[in-house]
Amino acid sequence: MKTLHIFKTGGKVIEDPEMLESFLHTFAAAEGPKILVHGGGKTATELAAKLGVPQQFNEGRRITDADTLDIAVMVYAGLINKRIVASLQSLGCNAAGFCGADGNIVRTKKRVHPQIDYGLVGDAGPDSVNRKLLNDLLDAGLVPVFCAITHDGNGNLLNTNADTMAAEIACALSERYETELTYCFEHSGVLRDKADETSLLPKMDPAIYAELKASGAISDGMIPKLDNAFAALERGVKKVIVCRANQPGTGTTLLREMKQQLS
Amino acid sequence: MKTLHIFKTGGKVIEDPEMLESFLHTFAAAEGPKILVHGGGKTATELAAKLGVPQQFNEGRRITDADTLDIAVMVYAGLINKRIVASLQSLGCNAAGFCGADGNIVRTKKRVHPQIDYGLVGDAGPDSVNRKLLNDLLDAGLVPVFCAITHDGNGNLLNTNADTMAAEIACALSERYETELTYCFEHSGVLRDKADETSLLPKMDPAIYAELKASGAISDGMIPKLDNAFAALERGVKKVIVCRANQPGTGTTLLREMKQQLS
Numbered sequence: 410m411k412t413l414h415i416f417k418t419g420g421k422v423i424e425d426p427e428m429l430e431s432f433l434h435t436f437a438a439a440e441g442p443k444i445l446v447h448g449g450g451k452t453a454t455e456l457a458a459k460l461g462v463p464q465q466f467n468e469g470r471r472i473t474d475a476d477t478l479d480i481a482v483m484v485y486a487g488l489i490n491k492r493i494v495a496s497l498q499s500l501g502c503n504a505a506g507f508c509g510a511d512g513n514i515v516r517t518k519k520r521v522h523p524q525i526d527y528g529l530v531g532d533a534g535p536d537s538v539n540r541k542l543l544n545d546l547l548d549a550g551l552v553p554v555f556c557a558i559t560h561d562g563n564g565n566l567l568n569t570n571a572d573t574m575a576a577e578i579a580c581a582l583s584e585r586y587e588t589e590l591t592y593c594f595e596h597s598g599v600l601r602d603k604a605d606e607t608s609l610l611p612k613m614d615p616a617i618y619a620e621l622k623a624s625g626a627i628s629d630g631m632i633p634k635l636d637n638a639f640a641a642l643e644r645g646v647k648k649v650i651v652c653r654a655n656q657p658g659t660g661t662t663l664l665r666e667m668k669q670q671l672s
Numbered sequence: 673m674k675t676l677h678i679f680k681t682g683g684k685v686i687e688d689p690e691m692l693e694s695f696l697h698t699f700a701a702a703e704g705p706k707i708l709v710h711g712g713g714k715t716a717t718e719l720a721a722k723l724g725v726p727q728q729f730n731e732g733r734r735i736t737d738a739d740t741l742d743i744a745v746m747v748y749a750g751l752i753n754k755r756i757v758a759s760l761q762s763l764g765c766n767a768a769g770f771c772g773a774d775g776n777i778v779r780t781k782k783r784v785h786p787q788i789d790y791g792l793v794g795d796a797g798p799d800s801v802n803r804k805l806l807n808d809l810l811d812a813g814l815v816p817v818f819c820a821i822t823h824d825g826n827g828n829l830l831n832t833n834a835d836t837m838a839a840e841i842a843c844a845l846s847e848r849y850e851t852e853l854t855y856c857f858e859h860s861g862v863l864r865d866k867a868d869e870t871s872l873l874p875k876m877d878p879a880i881y882a883e884l885k886a887s888g889a890i891s892d893g894m895i896p897k898l899d900n901a902f903a904a905l906e907r908g909v910k911k912v913i914v915c916r917a918n919q920p921g922t923g924t925t926l927l928r929e930m931k932q933q934l935s
Contacts, residue, residue, distance in 0.1 A: 487750020499827035505775040512768040564762035
């Protein structure tokens, strides 16, 4: 089977023009079929502030009301997605931007939560991804670039977590490709000590992950990212890497199981 | 050859939710391969006002500075394009949204004008359209939905006239399809008397067009639209129709030449 690379980036990489440009050069240079899934960074929050649209959070998670969804669609599916596509095209990479509604590529269900109404948020699951169309696009030589806006099939756009979307796309394409999922961010990988970039873990398995969560070395946003990543390994993704945006081939490789202990 | 329908809409049809919904039902129901090109209506101007981005005009034509381009990309490629795609998907139409940068489908050149700097505006021409990819997308069963944002191939997005873009796409695909280009707007077609919707001209050729321009019956925004439309007929497009958004099969049919005079 051919190898397919799925790269996910977002946050600080998207916010910092130099870091983004460096990442896009790296992505454009990666060989073989590939897909990019991008988050949004702070641009949507900044636009909401300018437009006077209050942002509500519940335990750190954003509530997506109708105005906030419009802003997310404008910023993620419009500005960020098309800027990335135009940049990649100028670098000789045949990028084409998509949201999940386009060609019904990623259909999600509005999140139902017993206590909290997250609003117009769609959760991607195993049946979300339109494998046939994605395969056709890859076969046509395109490099799909996804923002994390999806739809429910009933005419409604939904805001979706970009990490989850990248993992679901990688899992769905693991039938046909040896998939490698790379989470690109501003650190060198998973660190034993968050304050020390040299404390990089070159490899990690669920046992070490549990240990580092218990010690508090891994916390906050890294937890759902790594939960997703380990789940993807169980669902057919061949390799998951967490690395600095412009340094593929480095970083932390996630493994289903390690033979020898690290230390 | 198969018939391919290219529909263009914009302005008041996009601004009015009921008119847009009615148009999208009509478009979704049209048989055979088809493409939609949409303009933007007033949403971009309204967003610019909210954000305090002054809009400059020269003889009625908008100057697209960097902030205005960002707004156009957010509104046209983001909000309007993805809303249309999600609606069409819910109506069983396999729509996928594109701007010209996606897959390098429509590449334009920044407008150079001896007196006026129109800013980040791209003019589409005969070499702008990537026929190969458009054919692949149509063969994959997709219904491409274009906003009129393009790119120059050097990483820059450009604002483009949607009427011209629709005409260039129709001309480019006339090698492979019998193309029918339909301009959908809020009137019943080309009128002899702008104030009287019953004064519809069912057919029009360049001679009648010249006559109606001279008499002032056709003026303003209709002139570039019809200039484009007649030029498209000379360049391989089989049929051009100007009609009310939700009434295909009615309206004014443009002909290269008419045998008999109308009146």
